[in-house]
Amino acid sequence: MISIVSPVYKAENIVDELLARIERVLEGMQVAYEIILVDDCGPDNSWAKIVSNAKRNPKVRGIKLSRNFGQHHAITAGLDASKGDWVVVMDCDLQDRPEEIVPLYAKAQEGFDIVFARRAVRQDKWLKRMSSAMFYRAFEYLSGLPQDGSIANFGIYSRKTINAINSMREPMRAFAPMAKWVGFRHTAIDVQHAERFEGTTSYNWSKLINLALDISIAYSEKPLRMAVKAGISISLLAFIYAIYNVIAYLMGWIQVSGYASLIISIWFFSGLIIFILGILGLYIGKIFDSVKDRPLYLIDQTT
Numbered sequence: 001m002i003s004i005v006s007p008v009y010k011a012e013n014i015v016d017e018l019l020a021r022i023e024r025v026l027e028g029m030q031v032a033y034e035i036i037l038v039d040d041c042g043p044d045n046s047w048a049k050i051v052s053n054a055k056r057n058p059k060v061r062g063i064k065l066s067r068n069f070g071q072h073h074a075i076t077a078g079l080d081a082s083k084g085d086w087v088v089v090m091d092c093d094l095q096d097r098p099e100e101i102v103p104l105y106a107k108a109q110e111g112f113d114i115v116f117a118r119r120a121v122r123q124d125k126w127l128k129r130m131s132s133a134m135f136y137r138a139f140e141y142l143s144g145l146p147q148d149g150s151i152a153n154f155g156i157y158s159r160k161t162i163n164a165i166n167s168m169r170e171p172m173r174a175f176a177p178m179a180k181w182v183g184f185r186h187t188a189i190d191v192q193h194a195e196r197f198e199g200t201t202s203y204n205w206s207k208l209i210n211l212a213l214d215i216s217i218a219y220s221e222k223p224l225r226m227a228v229k230a231g232i233s234i235s236l237l238a239f240i241y242a243i244y245n246v247i248a249y250l251m252g253w254i255q256v257s258g259y260a261s262l263i264i265s266i267w268f269f270s271g272l273i274i275f276i277l278g279i280l281g282l283y284i285g286k287i288f289d290s291v292k293d294r295p296l297y298l299i300d301q302t303t
Contacts, residue, residue, distance in 0.1 A: 001032040002105070002156075003084030007074035008050065009042040011092045015049040019060060021098040029102060036081055037092070039064040040074040047301070054303035062303035069297045072173035075153065077297045079162055087162050089153045089175060096154040100191040104156040107189050113161045114179060114186035117154040119193040141222075151188060152176055160184065171289045171296065224283065227276045234272065 004022055008015065019035065026033040039047045039062065050062035063077050075089060086108060090096040100117060107115045153175050157165075164182040165175070180186075 001034070001084040001086075002026060002029075002101075003082035003087045004033065004035045004101075005038070005075060005078035005082055005087060005089050006036070006092045007038045007040055007071050007078065008046050008092045009040045009068075009071070009074075010044050010046065011042070012044040012046045012049055014092055014094060015046060015053065018092055018094060018098070019053050019057070021094075022101075023057065023059075025098045025101050029105065033059060034082070034084060035060045036078045037062050038074040038078045040071065041065050041068045041300075051303055060303070062301075063299055064301040066298040066300040070173070072175050073297045075175045076166075076173055077299065079166055082162065085159050087157045087159070089155060089157065091153065095194050097192055097194050100154075101156070103189060103191070107187065108156050108158070111185065112187050113158040113184035115156045116151045116176075116179075116186065116188040117191040118188040119150045119152070119154075120190040154191070155179070155188075158184070169296065171294070172286060173296065223279050227279050230272065231276065234269075 004026075006018070011018070015037070019037075022035055035057075037050050037060070039050060041064065047062070047064050050060070050064075054060045054062050061081065063081060065074060065077060069077075079087065079089075086105065088101055088104065090098070096117065104115050104117060157179060161179065161182060161184055164184070165178050168178055168182075
């Protein structure tokens with residue numbers, strides 16, 4: 001059995017086409033399947049479209065979250081509900097082409113637990129490609145994990161892999177890094193990346209920055225190490241500068257103490273202290289979110 005999990009947000013005019021293409025592909029493969037669409041409480045009528053399709057085809061299942069929890073929490077809700085031996089995770093905007101499920105499944109039958117879909121030629125706009133590349137480079141540096149910006153959520157995953165991912169209940173969710181973290185035998189194949197069927201991405205710069213911070217903090221303590229290294233480096237420079245000032249004073253090179261250097265030092269070190277405290281605050285805030293042990297999502301309705 002193959003489970004298709006797709007988070008839905010502002011896709012009222014996409015759901016029908018998405019399901020038609022997925023159903024056509026899976027029925028052609030002659031496999032048992034289920035399609036799980038998770039409505040992340042968008043501002044349109046996506047849920048009504050999901051309900052009508054579920055009445056038409058009992059293999060379509062809908063989950064409506066109580067509020068907008070975010071893409072990766074919506075994926076988690078779909079994974080928790082999935083029953084398939086294999087699970088395909090894909091976006092709802094049809095940039096992840098349902099027709100690519102066939103080669104992904106075929107590659108998985110060679111003995112792989114995870115087959116990622118590598119977007120060989122991305123169809124996003126230049127700004128989106130650049131921001132994505134910057135995000136993955138920063139994440140790779142901060143996390144210490146190798147990252148491929150051409151790989152996102154789209155792929156096929158064995159039940160063993162999904163069970164392992166589902167066992168990770170931390171509130172900071174990022175499906176693709178979690179899938180890479182669990183290990184198991186994995187590979188990637190090139191797929192054709194399509195243009196968006198409709199609308200624009202919901203990920204703006206603010207959301208990308210917040211996601212990068214969340215993932216970096218969740219998967220690495222490197223920002224803390226960077227803060228320690230910065231403190232040590234500046235302390236060393238300050239010690240060298242202090243020795244220079246003592247020598248300059250004894251040699252009579254200093255006639256009038258400089259006001260500018262004093263102000264610059266105060267502002268620089270104050271900014272550095274605030275920066276380090278901010279990093280510590282982010283980690284403490286995430287710890288606070290974790291110890292509250294709230295559910296990762298809340299379900300309002302199901303079909």
